[in-house]
Amino acid sequence: MPPDRPRAAEAPVRFRETVGLVGFGRFGRALAELFSRSGRGVRAYDPKAAVPEPWRTASPAELAAAADVLVLAVPVPAVKTALRQLLPALGSDHLVIDVSSVKKRPMEAMRELLGERIAWAATHPLFGPSSLALGERPLRVVVCPRRPGDEAARRARRLYESAGCEVVEQDADEHDRLMARSHALAFFVAKGLLDIGAGEGLPFSPPSFQAMARTIEAVRSDASHLFLAIENENPYAAEARQALLDAMSRVHAHLETAGAAGGEEDAALHIPDLGAQAPELRETRELIDELDRELLSLLARRAELARRARSIKAEHGRGVRDPVREQELLARRRAWAGELGLSPEAVADIFAAVLRFSREVQSG
Template sequence: MKIGVIGFGRLGKLLVRNISQDASVAVFDINIDTDLVSSMGAKSVCLEEVCKSKILILCVPISKISEVANQIKDHITPDTLIIDVCSVKVYPMEELTKRLPENIQILGTHPMFGPDSAAKSLYGCKIVLCPERVSDKVLKDIQGYLESHGLKVIVSTAHEHDEQIAQTLILTHTIGRTLMDMNSMEMEIDTKGYRRLLKILETVENDSVQLFNDMNKYNPYAKKMRSSLSHSLSKVLASVEE
């Protein structure tokens, strides 16, 4: 089966490297290293060509989903399965459903791993599937494929995903960005607790500011999390200043 990938960033490279072991993979990106694509066992193609794939994975920033949907809508064929990998789900599912033809299947996914955490293997990593407009058979086949490669599959609605991810991923990134702004670093006189805290930096320091901003802008539950964090921090700080 031919699988297409639009977007060859850090996550796109990770997915292409793994998927090309099982399928013929075509990749499109505006700025792409064709030699690197070839070294991963894939092929660099134009937008029209990648849209001929029966499975098309969109590895693009959250803020680019609507733009990419408009670019591909006239090139994809009926029953094509469109998969996104955004770290929010409500917004991209709404945009893809609104902009793509009704005969196109849509599956939201969120790989709960990245180039750093899954550098050696995907085994044991989590991935969330949010069925939007996809047949039971296709969903079952995708889930079976992922589980056969050792991934833990979680099936969820887009809203359930975004509500929980605001309390886990976005909270973690917010704390990590705060530590980066404070120039937190390893020190000779420290504690195990502090060293564990610095581990958060390993999670966020290689991710872009755009990802952080997009997660906060497009997740409908992010503002509530930020308000809760701000309120609790203010309350804790006030308790020691009395």
């Protein structure tokens, strides 16, 4: 089925359902904090990780008894084992969801072990611990219904939307195809660039490589087992990798031929530009729009950090406003503006507005 449009989440409220995390690694912990902030009760089980006392359970059975929704936050090869441990304690009221980056193997395991007796849904949060820590928005999640009117998928959708996520519904097989041509290729290219030391020790680099460097940084922030899952558990990843390698080999061969021919133009080496319908003004405006969208994304991330600061201030009995901190911040921004050739006072006015926005966020 084609993906539908993401729905804007409603304002979080306190829910009766408790979420139980099977696995408390970096992503399990991040999900626990996300659901806790949305007003849901949280419990977790992981014999190898330090789970905070209020959330800790001693066994899969205790976790199932305490939670309504069980989230399998474990590597793909461990999904089946986690399900077997939970199965004796599961009832008809439970919902089990996975959060794997690929869908084929987790769905096969849930179909085999849970069948129609226990409600289950396949999901893929398109964000990681770093995204949550940096306050990046929007937080998108793919939910893969098994059939039209899949109530388990609807329940999973409501769970994520209540945590402030945008949900897209997608056929599981098509999900894996799309991930093979995007997620898997991004990790594959980043791994190759890392292995050859691309960009290391450079005193400068062009914008084209800086974009690649950000991709490498994003990949390095994820656990190594995710790379293996993305590449080896996705049934379409090998085909996508081979297509890329074949294309790069052809480009390499054409470059060698072009060099031998004295630099004559080769149509196979043509890189399409933005098109004849993209004059300079339109292109510039589009770039400005992109930058404004990035600024808004950064503002949303700053708001998330402001909310976190509010919680910390409340724990220490401090008020929202800190005039000394604000003056120091504005002075530092003026200095930064001068270094960049911008008007210090104009930039100070902008950040004064940002501070007002942050105070409103913290007071809300």
